[in-house]
Amino acid sequence: MSENRQFAHAMLREIYEQPEALRATIARYAQDGRLREDAFGPAGNLLREHKDIVIAASGSSRHAGLAAEIWLEDFANLSVDVEYASEYCCRSTNTKRNPAVIVISQSGETADTLAALREAVKRGHPTLAITNVAHSKMAEVASVSLPTWAGVEKAIPATKSFTAQLVVAYLLALYAAQVRETMPAEEIARRVMAVEGLPALIEVQLAVWEAAAEKMAAKYADAETFLYLGRGIHYAIAREGALKLKESSYVHAEGYPTGELKHGPNALVSEETPLIVLATVDAEDAESALRYEKTAQLLEDMKAQGARVLAICNDGDLHIASLATDVMQVQPVGEYLLPIEEVVPLQMFSYFIAVRHGVDVDRPRNLVKAVVTE
Numbered sequence: 001m002s003e004n005r006q007f008a009h010a011m012l013r014e015i016y017e018q019p020e021a022l023r024a025t026i027a028r029y030a031q032d033g034r035l036r037e038d039a040f041g042p043a044g045n046l047l048r049e050h051k052d053i054v055i056a057a058s059g060s061s062r063h064a065g066l067a068a069e070i071w072l073e074d075f076a077n078l079s080v081d082v083e084y085a086s087e088y089c090c091r092s093t094n095t096k097r098n099p100a101v102i103v104i105s106q107s108g109e110t111a112d113t114l115a116a117l118r119e120a121v122k123r124g125h126p127t128l129a130i131t132n133v134a135h136s137k138m139a140e141v142a143s144v145s146l147p148t149w150a151g152v153e154k155a156i157p158a159t160k161s162f163t164a165q166l167v168v169a170y171l172l173a174l175y176a177a178q179v180r181e182t183m184p185a186e187e188i189a190r191r192v193m194a195v196e197g198l199p200a201l202i203e204v205q206l207a208v209w210e211a212a213a214e215k216m217a218a219k220y221a222d223a224e225t226f227l228y229l230g231r232g233i234h235y236a237i238a239r240e241g242a243l244k245l246k247e248s249s250y251v252h253a254e255g256y257p258t259g260e261l262k263h264g265p266n267a268l269v270s271e272e273t274p275l276i277v278l279a280t281v282d283a284e285d286a287e288s289a290l291r292y293e294k295t296a297q298l299l300e301d302m303k304a305q306g307a308r309v310l311a312i313c314n315d316g317d318l319h320i321a322s323l324a325t326d327v328m329q330v331q332p333v334g335e336y337l338l339p340i341e342e343v344v345p346l347q348m349f350s351y352f353i354a355v356r357h358g359v360d361v362d363r364p365r366n367l368v369k370a371v372v373t374e
Contacts, residue, residue: 008355010362011155011248012210015347019203021160022167022340024149026196029171033193040175043144046126047176052099053078054125056085056116060158060243061104064130064165066236067339068102071173074336077182088116102128104169106153106161108136117141130168132161146172155362157248159347162240166340170195194334201331202341209345212328216310217352219326223274223308226253227265228346229298230278231291237339238278241346248361249354258295266305274308276349279320280342281313282335299323310349312342 007013029039037044053072055065062084069080083091085103101120105113108131117138120127129142132150139145148164174191177183220226226245230238239255246253256265258277269275277299281292296319302309303323311324314332321327328345330338354361 009155009351011157011159011351012348014153014155014159015344015351016206017151018160018163018344019199019206021148021150021164022199022202024151025164025167026171026199028147028149029168029175030192030196033189033196035171035175035178035188035192040146040172041144043128043146043172043175044179046100046128046144047076047078047172048179050098050100050126051077051079052097053080053102054088054099054120055080055082055102055104056088056113056120057082057104058085058110058112060162060240061106061110061113061165063236063240063243064162064169065102065104066239067166067233068104068169068173070233070236071170071336072176075173075183076176076180078176078180083116085110085113085116089119099125100128101125102130103138103142104130104165105136105138106132106158106165108133108138110138114138114141130165130172132164156364156367157244157347157350157361163340163343166343167195167198170336170340191334191336194337195340198333198337198340201333202344205331205341206344209328209348213345213348214352216326216328216349217356220274220308220310221353221356222272223251224272225268226251226274226276227261227268228253228255228276228278229258229261229295230255231258231295232287233336233339234278234280234291234342237343237346238276240343241276241350244347244350245353247364247367248350249357249359250364251353251357258298261298269302269305269307271308274310274325275302276346277309277311277324278342279311279313279317279324280330280332280338281317282332282338285335288335296320296323312345 129138134147150164228238242253242255313320
């Protein structure tokens with residue numbers, strides 16, 4: 001980011017601050033391909049002794065939890081459920097499960113999430129908090145606190161705090177794999193080194209994404225509703241992209257698993273309701289390649305149907321470009337890191353749609369940075 005640039009809004013500045021925020025957060029938990037035992041503290045015992053995990057969060061933080069669910073399950077062989085924080089306290093206590101409970105919150109003060117945390121403590125569950133405020137109430141109440149280091153975020157729509165949450169969750173999953181011995185040490189080191197290289201990769205693409213997003217916003221600003229689609233871990237980013245658009249621009253959007261489009265939502269697809277499709281791929285990951293093939297098939301069907309489609313795809317992917325109306329491209333990375341990268345152009349798309357609609361993107365109506373009343 002150019003230090004001399006004057007940004008029109010805090011949201012765009014904070015999108016550009018993400019490489020710095022990610023570097024600071026990664027440095028807190030990893031160094032030179034190794035996880036820092038001192039940073040995770042008693043999290044090791046929590047992850048070693050509890051196979052069941054419940055994640056409670058709201059808004060963007062819940063979407064980070066949806067990604068964390070897949071990382072924790074795939075890396076560490078844990079069983080994970082993601083709850084809406086506002087629903088957790090209302091769930092029955094008549095269960096034989098004894099999960100560890102992870103709460104995620106940007107502010108660490110969110111009323112629904114804090115209530116869920118206190119309820120988990122009341123039920124005798126060990127707890128872990130991921131927040132962007134190291135001395136927040138959640139950090140004080142939880143058994144373990146793993147803060148992000150995103151810095152102050154002034155815009156109400158979460159950007160750098162969200163990607164920092166993703167990074168902490170990703171590294172936590174690798175740490176869980178380490179203490180549970182579910183992944184070879186060499187693979188853990190390789191994955192840690194890969195995430196250490198991610199901030200620089202994002203940094204060199206920011207200007208390209210900004211130009212592309214501004215162009216796409218001009219083209220799609222007339223849409224009344226957007227349907228965001230993603231498979232596997234990318235579903236979490238489809239949900240986040242839709243939420244970012246809603247809260248930033250007041251344009252309705254919903255996120256769905258890609259394969260669910262034809263189970264009802266396809267009735268909405270029209271000129272006024274385009275699709276935003278996450279169609280990235282890690283060609284070296286067989287499961288990622290399978291998801292990509294299924295997504296490409298859906299895009300073929302949507303092209304025949306006459307749908308307007310904006311796809312997020314790998315740089316140079318001519319196949320997806322031939323099926324979608326438009327594309328925004330990202331540099332290839334591993335399947336499990338793609339969500340952290342691909343959400344950034346979606347943030348920029350939401351920002352420019354909001355600007356075109358004349359919205360005060362830093363302070364959308366009816367919203368506050370931290371919801372501190374239930």
